[in-house]
Amino acid sequence: xxxxxxxxxxxxxxxxxxxxxxxxxxxxxxxxxxxxxxxxxxxxxxxxxxxxxxxxxxxxxxxxxxxxxxxxxxxxxxxxxxxxxxxxxxxxxxxxxxxxxxxxxxxxxxxxxxxxxxxxxxxxxxxxxxxxxxxxxxxxxxxxxxxxxxxxxxxxxxxxxxxxxxxxxxxxxxxxxxxxxxxxxxxxxxxxxxxxxxxxxxxxxxxxxxxxxxxxxxxxxxxxxxxxxxxxxxxxxxxxxxxxxxxxxxxxxxxxxxxxxxxxxxxxxxxxxxxxxxxxxxxxxxxxxxxxxxxxxxxxxxxxxxxxxxxxxxxxxxxxxxxxxxxxxxxxxxxxxxxxxxxxxxxxxxxxxxxxxxxxxxxxxxxxxxxxxxxxxxxxxxxxxxxxxxxxxxxxxxxxxxxxxxxxxxxxxxxxxxxxxxxxxxxxxxxxxxxxxxxxxxxxxxxxxxxxxxxxx
Numbered sequence: 512x513x514x515x516x517x518x519x520x521x522x523x524x525x526x527x528x529x530x531x532x533x534x535x536x537x538x539x540x541x542x543x544x545x546x547x548x549x550x551x552x553x554x555x556x557x558x559x560x561x562x563x564x565x566x567x568x569x570x571x572x573x574x575x576x577x578x579x580x581x582x583x584x585x586x587x588x589x590x591x592x593x594x595x596x597x598x599x600x601x602x603x604x605x606x607x608x609x610x611x612x613x614x615x616x617x618x619x620x621x622x623x624x625x626x627x628x629x630x631x632x633x634x635x636x637x638x639x640x641x642x643x644x645x646x647x648x649x650x651x652x653x654x655x656x657x658x659x660x661x662x663x664x665x666x667x668x669x670x671x672x673x674x675x676x677x678x679x680x681x682x683x684x685x686x687x688x689x690x691x692x693x694x695x696x697x698x699x700x701x702x703x704x705x706x707x708x709x710x711x712x713x714x715x716x717x718x719x720x721x722x723x724x725x726x727x728x729x730x731x732x733x734x735x736x737x738x739x740x741x742x743x744x745x746x747x748x749x750x751x752x753x754x755x756x757x758x759x760x761x762x763x764x765x766x767x768x769x770x771x772x773x774x775x776x777x778x779x780x781x782x783x784x785x786x787x788x789x790x791x792x793x794x795x796x797x798x799x800x801x802x803x804x805x806x807x808x809x810x811x812x813x814x815x816x817x818x819x820x821x822x823x824x825x826x827x828x829x830x831x832x833x834x835x836x837x838x839x840x841x842x843x844x845x846x847x848x849x850x851x852x853x854x855x856x857x858x859x860x861x862x863x864x865x866x867x868x869x870x871x872x873x874x875x876x877x878x879x880x881x882x883x884x885x886x887x888x889x890x891x892x893x894x895x896x897x898x899x900x901x902x903x904x905x906x907x908x909x910x911x912x913x914x915x916x917x918x919x920x921x922x923x924x925x926x927x928x929x930x931x932x933x934x935x936x937x938x939x940x941x942x943x944x945x946x947x948x949x950x951x952x953x954x955x956x957x958x959x960x961x962x963x964x965x966x967x968x
Contacts, residue, residue, distance in 0.1 A: 531575070531577075531580060532574050532575035532576060532577065532579060532580040533555075533574045533575075533579060533580050533583045533584060533589050534580070534584050534589060535557075535589045535590055535591045536588060536589060536590045539598065540590075540598045540602065543588060543590050544619045544622065545619075546588050547588040547617075547619035548619045548620065550588065552586065552587055552588050552619075553586075553587055553588075553616050553617060553618060553619070553625055553644060553645070553648040554587065554588050554589075554590065554615075554616070554617040554618075554619055555583055555587040555588070555589045555590070555614065555615075555616055555641075555644075556590050556591075556592055556602070556614070556615040556616075556617060557569070557570075557574070557589075557590070557591045557592070557612060557614060558592050558594050558599070558602070558603060558606075558608050558611060558612060558613040558614070558615060559591060559592070559593060559594065559611055559612050560593065560594050560595055560611050561593065561595070563611040563612060564844055565611070565612055565630060565631035565844055566611055566612040566631075568631050568744060568844040568845045568848070569612055569631050569632075569637075569744075570591075571845075572634075572742070572743060572744060572845055572847075572848075573631075573632070573633070573634045573637050573742075573744065576634050578634070578638065579634055579637060579638060579641075582638055582641050582642075583641055586641065586645045587616075587641070587645075588619075594608060594611060606624060606627070610629055610630075612629065612630070612631065613627060613628075613629050614627060614628045614629070614640070615627050616644040616647075616648070618648065625644055625647050625648050626643070626644050626647055628640050631744055631844055632744065632748075633715060633742045633744045633745035633748060634742050634744070634745075635715065635742070635745070636678075636681070636682065636715070639678060639682060640682065643682070656679060656680075656683065656685070659675075659676045659679060660676075660688075662676075663676055663692055663695075670696075670699075670700045673692060673695065673696050673699075673700070674696070674712060676692055677689060677692050677693055677696065677712075677716050678716065680692070681716050681718065686718040686719070687718075689716065689717075689718040689719070689720075690718060690719050690720030690723065691720075693713065693716060693717065693718075693720060693723050694720055694722050694723055696712075696713070697713065697722065697723055697726060701713070701726075707737050710730065710733065710734050710737060711734070711737055711738060711741060711745075713726070713727065713734075714727060714734045714737075714738060714745070714749045715738070715745050715748070715749065717749065717752050717753070717756075718752060719752070719755065719756050719759070720756075721756075724753070724756045727749075727753065728753070728784050728787050728788055729787075731753075731787050731788045732787070734749070735749070735750075738846075739846055739847060743845040743846045743847030743848060744844065744845050744846075746846035746847070747843045747844055747845055747846040750788070750843070750846065751842075751843075753788055754788075757781060757784065757785075757788075760777060760781055761777075761781075761802060761805055761806065764777075764805065764806055764809040764810075771810050771812075774806055774809065774810050775806075775810075777806075778802065778803065778806045781802060782799055782802075785798055785799060796826070797823075797826075797827050800819050800822055800823040800826075800827070801823070803815070803816075803819040804816060804819045804820060804823065807819060813874065816874065817874045817875050817880070820867075820870070820871055820874060821871075821879075821880070821883065824867055824871065824883055824887065825883070828863070828864060828867055828887065828890075829883075829886055829887070829890060834855060834860050834890075834894070835852065835853045835854065835855040835856075835860070836853055837859070837860045837863045837864070838859065838860075838863040839853055839856075839859075841853055857894040857895065858894075858895070860891075860894050861890075861891040861892075861894040861895045861901060862891070862959070864887045864888070864890045864891040864894070864901075865887065865888060865891045865901055865904055867887050868883075868884040868885075868887035868888050868891070868905075868908065869884075869908070871883060871884050871887070872884050872908060872912070876912055881912060884908060885905060885908075885909070888901050888902070888904060888905030888908065889901075889905065891904075892905070898934050898935055898936055899925050899928060899929050899932075899934055899936065899940070900936050900959060902921070902925045903922070903925065903936060903939070903940050903943060903956050904956055905921075906918045906921050906922045906925070906943070906947075907943065907954055907955065907956045909921070910947055910954055911953055911954065915947065915950070918947060919944070919947045919948060922940070922943060922944045922947060923944065925940065926940055926941065926944060935960070936957070936960075939956065939957045943956055
C-alpha cells in the first residue's frame with residue numbers, strides 16, 4: 512500500500528513539473544552530460560543572452576507551456592546557457608553558435624551535435640522540432656525531402672501527408688517551395704466551412720503565394736483571433752509573413768510592366784487589404800502613406816507625392832509622441848505581450864528629420880513646405896543639442912531658397928553660441944557665413960561627422 516501511495520505521489524509530482532513547462536538543470540555541464548548518459552537522453556541546450564528579445568519571448572511563452580514541458584522533460588535533459596557567461600562561453604565557441612536563441616541537441620555519449628535550430632518559433636513548431644530530434648537520436652529514419660517531394664508531385668497523398676510535407680519544408684526553411692503545396696492544400700482540403708485547425712495550419716505555414724494570401728486576408732479577423740488565443744508568437748509570425756507578401760507587390764512598381772493606371776489600381780487594392788489586416792488605425796494610416804509615397808514617386812506623380820509627404824511629415828515625423836518611431840519598423844515577437852515602445856535614438860531621428868526636410872524642399876518651395884522643412888530642421892537640432900549642426904543645415908537651406916537676409920542673420924546668431932561652446936563645426940560655420948556674405952549663388956555645408964557607435968544587439 513505504501514509503495515502504491517509513493518508511486519502515485521511521484522506520478523503527481525512529475526505531472527506537476529510538466530504542467531509548469533520545461534524544467535532546466537542548474538548544475539555544471541559535466542554533471543548534465545553524466546545525467547543524460549545515465550538516463551540515455553539527448554541534451555537540449557537553450558543558448559541565450561541577457562539582451563536577446565526573442566530568447567525572452569521563448570522563455571516566457573513557449574518553454575512554459577504544459578505540452579512543451581511534458582515533451583521535453585520526458586525526452587531530454589534540459590539546460591539554459593548564457594552565451595556570454597561562465598561555461599556558456601566555451602560551449603558557444605565549441606558548437607559555433609553565432610545567433611540567439613540557438614537550440615542545440617547533443618548526444619551525451621560523445622557530446623556530438625544531433626541537430627540544431629535557431630530563432631523564436633511558435634509552440635507547435637518547437638514541439639515538432641523536439642520530435643524530430645528525439646527520432647534522430649533514437650536512430651529512426653524519416654523520408655528524405657526528395658522522397659517527400661516526389662510523392663507530392665505524384666499526387667498520391669492524403670491530408671496528413673501534405674501537412675507533414677509542408678511543415679517539413681517550413682522547418683527546414685525551404686520557404687520558396689512552400690507556396691505550391693500550401694495552395695494545393697487550400698484547393699483540396701479547405702471547404703466552405705474549414706475547421707479552426709485547418710485555418711491555423713494555413714496561417715502558421717504561410718510563406719507567400721498570391722492565392723493563399725488572398726484567402727488569408729479575406730479570413731484574417733477569424734484567423735488572427737484563433738492564433739492569438741493559441742499562441743502569440745504564431746500570430747506575430749503570421750502578421751509578418753502577410754506584410755512580406757503585401758510589400759512584394761511594390762518591389763518592381765517603378766518598372767515598365769505596369770501602366771500608371773494599373774499602379775493606381777494596385778495601390779487602391781492594397782489599401783483596401785490594409786483595412787482588413789492592420790487593425791490599428793494609426794499604424795494603418797502610416798503604412799498607407801508610406802506606400803503612397805513609394806507609388807507616386809515611381810509613377811512621377813509629383814502632386815500626389817507632395818500631398819502624401821506633407822501628411823506623413825505632419826502626422827508621423829513632427830509630433831513628439833512619434834519621435835522614437837521615426838524610420839523604425841517595430842518587430843513584434845509575441846502578439847499577446849504588451850506592445851514594446853521603441854527607445855529613442857536621437858542621432859537616428861535627427862538625421863531622418865533633416866533628410867525629410869531636404870527631400871521635401873526638392874519637391875516644393877511653396878511657403879507651407881518651406882515652413883514644414885524649417886520645423887523639421889529645428890526638431891533635428893533639438894534632438895542633437897551637443898552641436899549646432901542642424902541649425903547650420905537649416906540656414907543653408909534658407910539661403911538657397913532665396914531668403915538670404917534671414918539666413919545671414921540666423922547664421923550670425925548661431926555662430927555666437929557655437930563660439931561659447933567651442934562647437935566642433937565652428938570653423939565650418941564661419942566659412943558658411945562668409946560664403947553667404949559674399950553673396951555666392953548657392954552654398955553648401957559640410958557632411959555630418961559620424962562617430963563610431965557601439966553595436967546594438
